[in-house]
Amino acid sequence: MAIEVRIPTILRTYTDGAKQIEGAGSTLDELITDLEKRHAGLRERLVDGGGLRRFVNVYLNDEDVRFLAGLETPVKDGDTVTVLPAVAGGAR
Amino acid sequence: MRYENLLDSLGHTPLVGLPRLSPPASRGSGAEVRLWAKLEDRNPTGSVKDRAAFFMVAQAEKDGLLSPGSVILEPTSGNTGISLAMVARLRGYRLIVVMPENTSEERRQLLRMYGAEIIGSPAAGGSNEAVRVARQIAAEHPDWVMLYQYGNEANVRAHYETTGPEILADLPGITHFVAGLGTTGTLMGVGRYLRERNPDVKIVAAEPRYGELVYGLRNVDEGFVPELYDSSVLTTRFSVSSADALRRTRELITSEGIFAGISAGAALHAGLGMAAKAMAAGERADIVILVADGGWKYLSTGAYSGTLDEAEARLEGQLWA
Numbered sequence: 001m002a003i004e005v006r007i008p009t010i011l012r013t014y015t016d017g018a019k020q021i022e023g024a025g026s027t028l029d030e031l032i033t034d035l036e037k038r039h040a041g042l043r044e045r046l047v048d049g050g051g052l053r054r055f056v057n058v059y060l061n062d063e064d065v066r067f068l069a070g071l072e073t074p075v076k077d078g079d080t081v082t083v084l085p086a087v088a089g090g091a092r
Numbered sequence: 093m094r095y096e097n098l099l100d101s102l103g104h105t106p107l108v109g110l111p112r113l114s115p116p117a118s119r120g121s122g123a124e125v126r127l128w129a130k131l132e133d134r135n136p137t138g139s140v141k142d143r144a145a146f147f148m149v150a151q152a153e154k155d156g157l158l159s160p161g162s163v164i165l166e167p168t169s170g171n172t173g174i175s176l177a178m179v180a181r182l183r184g185y186r187l188i189v190v191m192p193e194n195t196s197e198e199r200r201q202l203l204r205m206y207g208a209e210i211i212g213s214p215a216a217g218g219s220n221e222a223v224r225v226a227r228q229i230a231a232e233h234p235d236w237v238m239l240y241q242y243g244n245e246a247n248v249r250a251h252y253e254t255t256g257p258e259i260l261a262d263l264p265g266i267t268h269f270v271a272g273l274g275t276t277g278t279l280m281g282v283g284r285y286l287r288e289r290n291p292d293v294k295i296v297a298a299e300p301r302y303g304e305l306v307y308g309l310r311n312v313d314e315g316f317v318p319e320l321y322d323s324s325v326l327t328t329r330f331s332v333s334s335a336d337a338l339r340r341t342r343e344l345i346t347s348e349g350i351f352a353g354i355s356a357g358a359a360l361h362a363g364l365g366m367a368a369k370a371m372a373a374g375e376r377a378d379i380v381i382l383v384a385d386g387g388w389k390y391l392s393t394g395a396y397s398g399t400l401d402e403a404e405a406r407l408e409g410q411l412w413a
Contacts, residue, residue, distance in 0.1 A: 008304075008307050009304050009307060009308060010307065010308070010309055010311065010312060045312055053312065053313075054317065055312055055313060055314070055316070055317065056315070057331075059330075059331045062330050062331045062332070062333075063328060063329070063330055064297075064299075064328065064331070066323060066329075067326065067327070067328040067329055082301075084301070084331065085307050085309055085312050085314075086317050087217075087220045087306060087307055087315060087316055088167075088218065088219035088220045088222070088223050088242065088318070092141070092168055092169065092170065092171065092172050092219060092241060092242075092274045
């Protein structure tokens with residue numbers, strides 16, 4: 001079992017088109033570092049000097065990690081991490 | 093209740109208990125977990141946006157930006173447009189809305205009936221694109237007034253001054269407030285109001301997760317965060333799939349008789365998650381779910397007919413919240 005990571009369309013150039021990839025790590029930060037080994041360039045699209053990039057939202061089992069521990073959020077096997085760009089979304 | 097005109101009847105919406113959806117095991121234990129729904133479809137045009145629209149127009153009038161015949165321009169794919177169309181009609185302004193091409197037919201018909209004009213923006217990119225297009229048009233017409241619901245403090249103030257106080261008056265022991273996250277106006281306004289009076293109240297955002305089309309951007313830095321958004325007001329934020337939102341919307345009608353729009357289902361989903369946490373911790377909870385509108389405008393999406401699987405499949409690719 002690994003950690004399932006869902007990738008939005010716009011970042012699939014780093015995953016050869018895959019919508020879902022797998023990784024390992026005990027925190028979100030470690031997970032991203034692990035993914036970077038197989039998907040070079042992905043980390044830089046997600047993280048900058050100050051942490052998660054402003055227009056990138058990351059959810060651990062559907063909960064926004066900015067309300068957990070950010071990049072230090074603990075992750076484990078069986079978790080699902082979803083990456084989505086920040087958008088104005090639907091009907092308002 | 094009697095009012096002099098429609099606008100005066102704004103707000104003061106019912107807060108109704110959800111006894112069948114609330115966890116039965118918690119009853120009589122001293123740590124009861126109860127769910128409640130604030131029915132915002134009981135507003136002049138049927139949605140929570142009536143509050144924001146009224147306050148934004150009133151503020152613009154106060155600021156001297158509007159006079160009879162003025163043009164209001166707004167990026168909105170639905171409820172805000174309808175609310176503004178009603179207010180504009182009654183106050184004598186012209187309204188032009190910019191909205192994605194794939195929004196439901198009911199909305200367009202209603203907007204035109206109120207006299208609003210519609211400019212379509214490409215479906216791919218959803219509201220992001222509508223905002224961009226509206227900004228371009230506003231730049232070309234400096235005399236038009238773009239109220240800009242995503243950044244207009246009157247949007248937040250509407251909820252700080254009306255929605256929040258109504259909720260607290262009806263449920264002084266509120267422990268959680270859960271609402272859909274869009275412009276963020278409702279959560280920011282109600283959230284600030286409630287937390288100023290009880291810092292322990294949890295303010296929970298239910299963010300709808302759309303089909304891939306809506307997330308279509310040229311690059312991640314083209315993203316959008318509403319200017320009103322202040323994450324420090326929230327306790328947490330959940331991404332809710334259209335499948336979960338739809339399932340819960342159906343539960344609202346089949347269990348409680350409430351015919352709600354699909355963003356209510358998203359909020360209910362997050363609220364049920366909070367209820368489960370409270371139960372597990374043996375804590376009392378009074379959780380308010382904001383029902384932003386009724387299900388009428390979403391009937392043509394097929395969300396309310398057939399099996400759940402069929403409805404989910406139909407909903408994919410449509411803007412449902």
